[in-house]
Amino acid sequence: MSELRLRDIRKSFGQIEVIKGVSLDIKPGEFVVFVGPSGCGKSTLLRLVAGLEEITSGTLEFDGEEVNELPPALRGIAMVFQSYALYPHMTVYNNMAFGMKLAKAKKEDIDKSVRDAAEVLQLTPYLNRLPKQLSGGQRQRVAIGRAIVRNPKVFLFDEPLSNLDAALRVSMRIEIAKLHERMSDVTMVYVTHDQVEAMTLADRIVVLRAGIVEQVGTPMELYETPDNLFVAGFIGSPAMNFVPCTIEGTGEAGVVRAEGGKPVHTHVAIPESTKGAKGTLGVRPEDLRLADGGEVIFGGTIDIVEKLGEVTLIYVKVGNHEEPVLAKLGGIVDVKRGATVELAASPENLHVFDQDGKAFARQRTTSH
């Protein structure tokens, strides 16, 4: 069991500050995912937790004790690297046993721990092989096995699935989820740039951008109530549509008008002071449908139609807006390029962001 606490962690490389004050509380046994675009600092943050980099300022606490000065081997952590980092000249058995051998553990203890871990990951037939004789997926499992043997309090994953092909990635994702279930008292911190991994594996997600935490929340919280434009556009695939709008009505259920569209009601609470101001209207492609008499948000000409069988994607040019709006319609819909359409969505699915990109508070619907 280990509770992690990050208090105003900062990290600079020379003059450049890459982590600019991150504070987090991670509960024992939680599976937390750090996600964000390249260069946002998520890997650096993970390495700070591991002890592979030094924290410039701020405190890191494991179970209430400050560990800033502790070397990695003494923090009770285990790490799975993106490139597996297996020792190429040692067998699978020795790779997993290395740490315990260094600590001069008893031979029987080492053997038991290694074989137990191998059992869990179905590696027992490969114990005497060298890494180069294994497939990518098997190597990744050895890397995980090596981490399990350490019996850590905190499990760290640094983009472990990035080097695998798509199909393998899916099956390994499930394995990691099962691992978390089996080791439910071990805290896991996982770094990825893939928001699908984040959404499926995490108890909570930490969205990072340029060294700052943009939002922390459960996957559904981030999906339904993103705090700002960045998080809204990052979570969810295909990404949320953003259209500039003007605020026409304030109050509990604000009214906005999208550029080139009509005024629509939303379930967003907009303060009085912003009446008349410009903002951004956000609506997810899966929430858009062809208008059938109800409130129309906007209309435009269809630019591209992509029929995938399961869904139909239409790209609609709305008003003067450069970016086409993407609507994800269920099933096979018969629409042609060049046709004009009108798009609508339920008011509860509309997001409104102010001029600085911050979201106005939305009423969350329980049935979604």
Add this chain to the structure above:
Amino acid sequence: MARMRRRKGVWGKYMVHLSVVLIVIVWTVPTFGILVSSFRGKDEISVSGWWTALTTSEHNVIGRAKSPSDAVEQDGKYVISGNLLSGKGYVTAFGVRIINPTEFKAGDTAELPGGGGTLTINRDGSYRLVSDTPFEGSTGRRIYYTAALPPSFTLANYEKVLTSEGIGQSFLNSLTVAVPATVIPILLAAYAAYALAWMRFPGRAVLLSVIVGLLVVPLQMSLIPLLKLYNGVGDFFGVPAKTYLGIWLAHTGFGLPLAIYLLRNYIAGLPNEIMESARVDGATDFEIFVRIVLPLSVPALASFAIFQFLWVWNDLLVAIVFLGNTEQQLVLTGRLRELLGSRGGDWEILTTSAFVSIMVPLAVFFSLQRYLVRGLLAGSVKGG
């Protein structure tokens, strides 16, 4: 508990710095030694270690006062005065008898043995011999003193070595051998390397294996047959067997395997697409080679050139065998070896000559080190 295990910090780093400093000292001291010695006078070298020359150190000196004919009369006494030092250093002690050369401190007045008067020597080296009776003899009296002298250096060795010991001539000889012996292999190897890298022909793999094999063939295998050959050719055409042309060609032959190997590896690593697009543009192999491959290969050519230059400049064996031992033809390395034999006791000549002979390689080394390193790494490190 967590506090007790502080992260290993300064202490470990400190040890690393210290060890490296020691290693560097050990590695540079030998060369430094002859550098310092080459600037010392002949007598000093044979008497004291070169490290003593670096600091103001104490020396026991046997000096001589001015001769009695320089005595002057002062206040009814006979005085000889002068200065033992030439403006540098200071006297710490002196003596009048050889068995006790440090009997008196500087500034004291000593009784001369045999009642010949007194001797005063001051710290600055000035002395006064005072006697009631006139001084006898024609030569000045011996004075034993200890003086602290600052380091003194001289260029005399260099003058001597560069002009009269034949070093100057040998330097030119080495240059004459080295430059063509560096340029010619490059010409031949570049074409061969390109062929091996990018052209298709039967036996390419075998040829490459042969060249790699030839890389390690010891020079010794080639000497006798080639010497016989050169002698034969010389007799046949009535020309001397040991000529500059002969040694240029020999070094070319010996240097080709390495040249071809290095250049081939480099050229094979050039992006395929550039050459293919040139081919699509209608260029012939020859044009591709001259206009594209050659300009792009300059780093590799430079690396090999430096390698070969150093190797030829520093070579002794090939020079002796193919160029001979005559006065006019000795290269620097040969000259140095000859000096070791004939002037083995004259350290001032040896150290200076040695340093002159290594000056050029060192200059080349320090200015072009990067290319030399790159040449070494090509093919030695996996994937490098």
Add this chain to the structure above:
Amino acid sequence: MGHLISAAVTIVLGVGLAAAYFYAANKILDIIWPPRGPAVQAARNQKISATIRPWLFLGPALLFLGLYLVYPVIDSIRLSFFGRDGVNFVGFSNYVWAANDQQFRESIFNNILWLIVVPAFSTAFGLVIAYLTDRIWWGNIAKSMVFMPMAISFIGASVIWKFIYDYRGEDSPQIGLLNAIVQLFGGTPQAWITVPFWNNFFLMVILVWIQTGFAMVILSAALRGVPEETIEAAVIDGAKGRHIFFYIMVPQIWPTIAVVWTTITITVLKVFDIVIAMTNGQWNTQVLANMMYDWMFRGGGDFGRGATIAVVIMLAVVPIMIWNIRRLNAEQAER
């Protein structure tokens, strides 16, 4: 001065000639089999030129290699079966002589010593120094200093170290650094290069001094190539500096260590300058390379015996040659 001018002329001529040869050869090829013109003909011509051209490019180089390396190897082997002038066939008598000659045996013994000590120490020192210097900010300067002796000729190095090993009589002040240090610690100065058996090692020190830099440069590059993450994983596993060095880094660079070791071995077999300068084989320091040189010129030159010794040296090199070629072929297969 006259020679310098002729050297300059040669270079210009050489470059000109080479360029002219290649250009002319290609031109002639293109004239006989024009690569342009009617498509079918042009294609055929290009094919023919493409088969001939490689040999044009390779020709001069192959000529030199054949004359200066291949032919001599064969001829040396041949000469070892002949007498001193290379005319009278004597069968194996040269080899018999070698086997029984006291100096030859001494050389073999010494060479074996050299072959064990020098590559091992040079590689070990090179490895350690590479590791240490990679960890400090002034590492490159330090590396330069250690590498510098490689630029010095063997004979220059011999003078340098002869100065260190110098011996004056016991009562005189010592000017050789080694004896001075010995004296400082209260020992008696020695004439180091004459001390039986141990003098070999004093000579070996010189070659180690030179070759360590070479080993260091290559091994440093190899160490840098070890994936950083395997080291980090080891750190997390609790490994300290020396564990990482021995268990993680060194095993991953074994192939490079082997290359360095064998390359230095080749150099050791060839070295004759050091021995000829320091002792000329006296005091039991004789080595094969020096002995061969000796016989080449002794009493007008005994080619038979000289060639015999050369062949022996070559035999020692052959295993390495085979290994290198195998390695080359493996690498080519991987491409």
